[in-house]
Amino acid sequence: MFPQRLDSPLAYDIAKALMDGFNRHYRLFRTESARAKHRFETADWHGQQRAQRERIEFYDLRVKEASQRLEKEFRAHEQPMEVWQQVKLHYIGLLIDHHQPELAETFFNSVTTKILHRTYFHNDFIFVRPAVSTEYIENDEPAALPTYRAYYPTRETLRDTIARIVDNFRLQRPFEDLQRDAGFVLKAMGGRLAQVKLRANFQIQVLSSLFYRNKGAYVVGKIINGFNEVPFALPILHGKSGGLVIDACLFGEDELQMLFSFARAYFMVDMEVPSAYVQFLRSLMPRKPRAEIYNALGLAKQGKTLFYRDFLHHLKHSSDKFRIAPGIKGMVMLVFDLPSFPYVFKVIKDYYPPQKDTTREQIKGKYLLVKQHDRVGRMADTLEYSEVAFARDRFEDELIEEIRRFAPSQLEIGDRDGDGHEEVVIKHLYIERRMIPLNIYLQEAFDAGAREQIERAVIEYGNAIKDLVAANIFPGDMLWKNFGVTRNGKVVFYDYDEIEYLTDCQFRRVPAPRNEEEELSGEVWWSVGPKDVFPETFGPFLLGNPAVREVFLKHHGDLLQADFWQSHKERIHSGHVYDVFPYEHDKRFMPEKAEL
Numbered sequence: 001m002f003p004q005r006l007d008s009p010l011a012y013d014i015a016k017a018l019m020d021g022f023n024r025h026y027r028l029f030r031t032e033s034a035r036a037k038h039r040f041e042t043a044d045w046h047g048q049q050r051a052q053r054e055r056i057e058f059y060d061l062r063v064k065e066a067s068q069r070l071e072k073e074f075r076a077h078e079q080p081m082e083v084w085q086q087v088k089l090h091y092i093g094l095l096i097d098h099h100q101p102e103l104a105e106t107f108f109n110s111v112t113t114k115i116l117h118r119t120y121f122h123n124d125f126i127f128v129r130p131a132v133s134t135e136y137i138e139n140d141e142p143a144a145l146p147t148y149r150a151y152y153p154t155r156e157t158l159r160d161t162i163a164r165i166v167d168n169f170r171l172q173r174p175f176e177d178l179q180r181d182a183g184f185v186l187k188a189m190g191g192r193l194a195q196v197k198l199r200a201n202f203q204i205q206v207l208s209s210l211f212y213r214n215k216g217a218y219v220v221g222k223i224i225n226g227f228n229e230v231p232f233a234l235p236i237l238h239g240k241s242g243g244l245v246i247d248a249c250l251f252g253e254d255e256l257q258m259l260f261s262f263a264r265a266y267f268m269v270d271m272e273v274p275s276a277y278v279q280f281l282r283s284l285m286p287r288k289p290r291a292e293i294y295n296a297l298g299l300a301k302q303g304k305t306l307f308y309r310d311f312l313h314h315l316k317h318s319s320d321k322f323r324i325a326p327g328i329k330g331m332v333m334l335v336f337d338l339p340s341f342p343y344v345f346k347v348i349k350d351y352y353p354p355q356k357d358t359t360r361e362q363i364k365g366k367y368l369l370v371k372q373h374d375r376v377g378r379m380a381d382t383l384e385y386s387e388v389a390f391a392r393d394r395f396e397d398e399l400i401e402e403i404r405r406f407a408p409s410q411l412e413i414g415d416r417d418g419d420g421h422e423e424v425v426i427k428h429l430y431i432e433r434r435m436i437p438l439n440i441y442l443q444e445a446f447d448a449g450a451r452e453q454i455e456r457a458v459i460e461y462g463n464a465i466k467d468l469v470a471a472n473i474f475p476g477d478m479l480w481k482n483f484g485v486t487r488n489g490k491v492v493f494y495d496y497d498e499i500e501y502l503t504d505c506q507f508r509r510v511p512a513p514r515n516e517e518e519e520l521s522g523e524v525w526w527s528v529g530p531k532d533v534f535p536e537t538f539g540p541f542l543l544g545n546p547a548v549r550e551v552f553l554k555h556h557g558d559l560l561q562a563d564f565w566q567s568h569k570e571r572i573h574s575g576h577v578y579d580v581f582p583y584e585h586d587k588r589f590m591p592e593k594a595e596l
């Protein structure tokens with residue numbers, strides 16, 4: 001019920017304190033993102049990766065600060081609900097001309113849900129739905145950059161325009177030869193424009209900030225001609241000569257999706273109006289949920305909020321039931337899904353078989369490691385949720401039994417909100433994109449006799465492991481079932497409980513047997529330290545099938561040699577930062593000029 005009058009001065013002060021807390025958060029977040037430019041210009045790759053990792057922590061720190069302040073200054077949890085309702089209304093008032101209202105609403109939720117009892121988690125007190133529109137927000141400050149710039153080239157001026165687009169970012173490091181690179185881009189774009197008539201509205205729109213990640217900076221925009229729009233991105237890298245180079249020109253929704261994949265680290269982008277960036281990016285990738293776009297921009301809490309809203313909406317408009325996920329069951333994770341929804345839900349089991357010498361805390365630590373690490377397109381991002389409530393009648397009985405048996409500590413069934421309907425509450429879970437488990441994918445290919453499909457998947461699998469190696473990750477358990485195949489046919493790893501940094505592992509060759517007894521033992525007779533890995537022994541687990549074996553040995557035989565792993569480890573130890581291309585090698589203009 002809407003109060004007739006806002007009569008609590010305390011409510012205003014609390015709202016203002018919350019707003020100050022959010023503004024401080026966004027200021028720090030933005031400053032850190034803006035510094036990416038300097039780190040790129042000065043080739044501070046370690047700094048870039050460190051900042052990417054540390055920025056993820058900012059949000060929780062600021063939420064903690066704000067809730068402590070509310071307790072200390074206003075004894076927040078003792079305030080009656082009338083006051084809290086007014087807090088929300090004052091907060092909406094403060095958001096009227098705000099440039100990040102959707103993020104500020106989420107921040108409000110993060111802080112207040114720490115203070116209020118969960119029976120008050122509805123729209124009267126928190127932002128279950130957004131209250132303030134993000135449409136048409138503009139930054140009218142005199143020195144402000146617009147969200148995107150528009151350029152109006154002709155065929156004749158296209159090359160100069162491309163050079164100008166790049167030059168306008170004012171990177172403080174010279175290009176090796178910008179005119180040359182603009183020529184490459186012109187050729188790539190020209191291929192698409194050669195046969196078409198240029199219409200009156202022909203233009204190129206480019207987002208005003210560069211997108212930074214690892215060793216790259218990306219120009220992101222679209223070409224508009226008549227009713228057609230073609231998204232594009234230009235990766236800028238450091239060339240071997242030390243100057244900058246444009247490495248490629250990516251076109252179309254699929255190539256942009258690869259760049260913005262959920263399996264990659266978040267970008268650093270200097271944005272005053274993030275919702276305007278999201279809107280622009282959505283026009284380039286209409287099938288990518290807004291939640292994932294916010295994630296890709298490093299605004300993970302907003303991503304999480306939007307994902308949850310989408311999920312609740314989907315539940316309202318569907319009727320199928322949660323079930324145990326298809327595939328081989330995990331030993332440490334209990335995995336379920338909803339057939340109509342493209343994500344899986346993962347719960348850490350209470351009991352594991354003896355060969356899994358781990359704990360709930362250790363497993364959470366591994367998932368956190370992945371979240372903070374560069375996922376190089378090969379590790380699925382996970383969203384972590386606590387106390388998630390589902391309607392009981394949407395669960396298959398078999399699934400409830402499975403949770404009761406393997407993760408009883410995580411399960412609560414009851415009518416918590418007293419609405420006469422039973423709920424299943426899961427204490428802690430991870431949600432990630434659903435993929436086709438690679439073992440199932442290969443089995444289907446065998447059954448269909450699709451040799452080419454098998455070959456492609458096995459090559460991709462090896463490539464995935466090599467990309468992980470480049471990112472200093474040893475996956476631990478490399479069985480096929482621990483990898484999934486995405487919509488684009490990319491192979492991505494999703495089983496993190498045995499993951500280690502490559503630099504923490506000791507890659508060893510199997511020692512030669514010292515006598516006949518050892519030779520014939522058929523067991524591991526040599527001593528094995530806790531971080532020892534013997535790549536020669538991977539074969540028997542992975543390569544039972546002759547068709548798979550042949551392809552694997554042809555393309556990735558080096559993965560079975562200790563030297564391969566050890567030499568990568570040494571390079572990383574010596575300070576080299578590998579980067580992994582978010583596009584195919586054959587897209588590169590001059591691969592010999594730039595190296596990641």
Ligand SMILES: Nc1ncnc2c1ncn2[C@@H]1O[C@H](COP(=O)(O)OP(=O)(O)OP(=O)(O)O)[C@@H](O)[C@H]1O
Nearest residue numbers: 326327328330331332333335433434435437481495
């Ligand atoms: N993202 C996903 N998409 C589709 N299926 C998945 C996904 N993640 C997990 N699964 C399914 O759930 C199973 C168990 O998941 P996961 O490998 O994460 O559990 P685990 O307990 O760590 O496994 P392990 O016993 O190998 O350690 C997988 O084999 C697969 O069939």
